[in-house]
Amino acid sequence: MNAPIHNTERHTEHDTKALQELDKNNYMHPFTDSKAMHEKGTRIVTGADGCYIFDSEGGKVLDGMAGLWCVNIGYGRDELADVAAAQMRQLPYYNSFFGTAHPPVIKLAAQLKKLAPDNISHVFFTGSGSESNDTNVRMVRHYWQAKGQPTKRTIISRHNAYHGSTMASMSLGGMKGMHEQGGIIDGVEHIMQPHWYHEALAGETEDELGLRAAQALETKILELGAENVGAFIGEPVQGAGAVIVPPATYWPEIQRICKKYDLLLIADEVITGFGRTGNWFACETYGIEADLMPIAKGLSSGYMPIGGVLISERVAKVVIEGGEFAHGYTYSGHPVAAAVASANVSIIENEGMVEQVRDVTGPYLQQRLAELLDHPLVGQVRGVGLMAAIELVKDKENHINYPKELEIGGICRDYALANGLVMRAVGASMIMCPPLVISKEEIDELMEITKRSLDQTLAQVAG
Ligand SMILES: *Cc1c(COP(=O)(O)O)cnc(C)c1O
Numbered sequence: 001m002n003a004p005i006h007n008t009e010r011h012t013e014h015d016t017k018a019l020q021e022l023d024k025n026n027y028m029h030p031f032t033d034s035k036a037m038h039e040k041g042t043r044i045v046t047g048a049d050g051c052y053i054f055d056s057e058g059g060k061v062l063d064g065m066a067g068l069w070c071v072n073i074g075y076g077r078d079e080l081a082d083v084a085a086a087q088m089r090q091l092p093y094y095n096s097f098f099g100t101a102h103p104p105v106i107k108l109a110a111q112l113k114k115l116a117p118d119n120i121s122h123v124f125f126t127g128s129g130s131e132s133n134d135t136n137v138r139m140v141r142h143y144w145q146a147k148g149q150p151t152k153r154t155i156i157s158r159h160n161a162y163h164g165s166t167m168a169s170m171s172l173g174g175m176k177g178m179h180e181q182g183g184i185i186d187g188v189e190h191i192m193q194p195h196w197y198h199e200a201l202a203g204e205t206e207d208e209l210g211l212r213a214a215q216a217l218e219t220k221i222l223e224l225g226a227e228n229v230g231a232f233i234g235e236p237v238q239g240a241g242a243v244i245v246p247p248a249t250y251w252p253e254i255q256r257i258c259k260k261y262d263l264l265l266i267a268d269e270v271i272t273g274f275g276r277t278g279n280w281f282a283c284e285t286y287g288i289e290a291d292l293m294p295i296a297k298g299l300s301s302g303y304m305p306i307g308g309v310l311i312s313e314r315v316a317k318v319v320i321e322g323g324e325f326a327h328g329y330t331y332s333g334h335p336v337a338a339a340v341a342s343a344n345v346s347i348i349e350n351e352g353m354v355e356q357v358r359d360v361t362g363p364y365l366q367q368r369l370a371e372l373l374d375h376p377l378v379g380q381v382r383g384v385g386l387m388a389a390i391e392l393v394k395d396k397e398n399h400i401n402y403p404k405e406l407e408i409g410g411i412c413r414d415y416a417l418a419n420g421l422v423m424r425a426v427g428a429s430m431i432m433c434p435p436l437v438i439s440k441e442e443i444d445e446l447m448e449i450t451k452r453s454l455d456q457t458l459a460q461v462a463g
Contacts, residue, residue: 130164
């Protein structure tokens with residue numbers, strides 16, 4: 001790997017109290033309990049470099065979450081700033097509506113098609129993962145309408161899935177707390193998730209659970225009538241749901257059922273794309289042949305907001321032949337975002353980051369995490385490539401978590417942060433998803449802090 005160029009002068013002085021006060025009085029945060037946050041004081045992040053973020057209090061913290069699962073190439077790659085500035089000077093904005101395009105978006109689409117699975121033929125661009133999944137709802141329904149089967153409009157997803165936060169993508173997702181705030185759109189159904197640790201019947205093996213969870217799709221299709229079902233959507237590995245790695249039997253069975261009942265298969269690669277699981281896409285890792293693949297996050301490593309949908313030949317043909325597809329965003333294929341995404345993808349490719357995750361850092365992280373199974377709090381570790389979860393339990397034998405009110409995940413997360421590591425808590429699971437450039441030494445640091453934080457958490461809850 002080439003040595004990345006880092007600027008180490010990103011640690012700047014700020015008046016934290018003044019910023020927190022301004023924040024409290026003016027800024028409405030996403031996914032936040034505002035009152036609780038302001039009682040503690042907002043954490044203000046001011047800079048970042050490589051795998052580390054800097055805060056306004058002078059703290060330096062290892063970012064075990066790559067921002068929000070997105071900063072695949074790490075922070076501080078000045079080349080991308082140069083690309084953005086040059087593109088802004090050349091052509092800051094133009095659209096792709098009504099018969100027009102520009103070089104950066106054309107080049108990015110061609111670059112992505114080369115890296116994507118063989119059946120992918122075109123790329124549609126959006127501003128985010130959520131928009132990509134709204135596009136999928138539109139595209140699935142348009143596809144079946146154009147094929148003369150307009151009743152095939154329902155999309156089946158899973159409980160505890162995450163597909164975004166707009167109205168349609170939130171509906172595709174299976175997050176109960178989100179559905180409860182305002183309801184979901186029509187034509188979306190949810191089936192069980194392939195979560196062996198918590199959903200297995202007594203004595204059920206992982207492979208058996210995988211088959212049963214996949215066959216829930218067939219049951220649901222028969223209940224609704226195949227003539228009413230247009231697609232199935234799933235994350236190859238659930239991310240926000242707590243890094244749930246499906247049993248090996250799951251995806252082949254899902255694929256078989258989609259074929260049998262003529263459903264489009266949507267593999268949501270927003271987290272898993274661009275190297276996260278040790279391949280360019282998790283569809284390769286799990287042998288999935290998808291008709292639509294939403295992407296975002298790692299597409300630009302978060303340096304610019306951009307998403308897209310990789311479209312198979314099967315779907316593209318129908319959309320291309322089907323007259324105007326009346327759908328698009330002002331910022332679909334934004335030139336600056338496209339130029340930055342293109343440079344980001346080149347960095348991942350030229351520096352061998354996917355191979356590094358597959359051969360070196362992915363196996364190393366998973367091997368080191370397995371050591372935690374000896375810890376009294378750890379019931380399961382699960383993961384693939386550079387994404388993983390540590391499940392904290394009260395009763396290892398019966399897979400029983402501590403009571404929810406205890407918020408054990410939050411306790412552990414707060415210790416980790418105080419110790420210099422960002423982890424995320426999803427219920428009782430501690431989540432990690434570090435930048436793809438994390439070194440073995442940095443993984444050792446991540447593990448050392450994780451162990452220390454687990455000990456402190458145990459001392460608090462057992463004490
Ligand atoms: C984050 C995420 C999304 C939504 O992406 P946004 O860019 O936040 O809109 C969709 N799908 C998956 C699997 C995600 O993890």
